[in-house]
Amino acid sequence: MKRFILIGLLATACTSTYDYDPATAGDQEGSDHARRGKTPSQFVRGTYADLLGRSPETYDFTLQFNGVDQFTFSLSEESQLVGTLDGIGDSQPMRNLIANGLLHSIEVTIPDKSSVDAHTFIREQFTKLLGREPNPYELANFADEWTSDPSVGPRTIIRAIIGSREYQSQ
Numbered sequence: 001m002k003r004f005i006l007i008g009l010l011a012t013a014c015t016s017t018y019d020y021d022p023a024t025a026g027d028q029e030g031s032d033h034a035r036r037g038k039t040p041s042q043f044v045r046g047t048y049a050d051l052l053g054r055s056p057e058t059y060d061f062t063l064q065f066n067g068v069d070q071f072t073f074s075l076s077e078e079s080q081l082v083g084t085l086d087g088i089g090d091s092q093p094m095r096n097l098i099a100n101g102l103l104h105s106i107e108v109t110i111p112d113k114s115s116v117d118a119h120t121f122i123r124e125q126f127t128k129l130l131g132r133e134p135n136p137y138e139l140a141n142f143a144d145e146w147t148s149d150p151s152v153g154p155r156t157i158i159r160a161i162i163g164s165r166e167y168q169s170q
Contacts, residue, residue: 037169040085043095044078046170047162050129051102056081092168099162103155113153118146122157129161130170 038046048056056078063070081098085091102108111121122142126134134142142160145152161167 037165040082040091041078043085043168044081044098047099047102048077050162051099051158052105052107092163095168096159096163100159103159110154110158113146116154118143121154122146125154125157125161129158130164130166 044056048054056076058074058076058078060072061075062072085094085098088094103110119139122134122139126132126138142157146157
């Protein structure tokens with residue numbers, strides 16, 4: 001019997017409704033709010049993930065003299081690169097050098113220009129790196145450069161996207 005009384009009390013206690021003003025979070029679409037750039041650590045981790053498919057690693061470095069181990073110390077890829085980026089005022093040029101170095105590492109597999117379709121490759125890289133399709137203007141410009149300049153190929157497209165403000169502020 002007590003149980004039914006309790007249920008009855010709860011049922012009558014929950015009969016009120018309330019009206020709330022609509023709530024919004026974040027910026028409205030089309031606002032002129034400037035995006036905040038990635039921190040050096042976010043950039044390094046994101047670029048490693050996008051280009052190498054892994055996180056920066058820590059490994060042991062051993063110095064040998066005449067074939068005898070003299071000392072060993074740990075090196076962290078992330079700490080070394082983040083420390084460098086933190087130590088300079090405008091890190092954009094250094095970020096571009098890091099991205100270029102990673103793009104030329106043996107860990108990255110970049111297809112030959114002749115083995116891929118420009119439009120398909122450009123769309124894939126925009127989707128992978130920026131999370132969106134290129135707009136018609138971007139696609140046309142990238143594809144025109146691809147066909148008109150023999151030095152522009154897959155590596156150049158990736159480097160251009162990674163160097164963009166949009167990639168830097170995601």
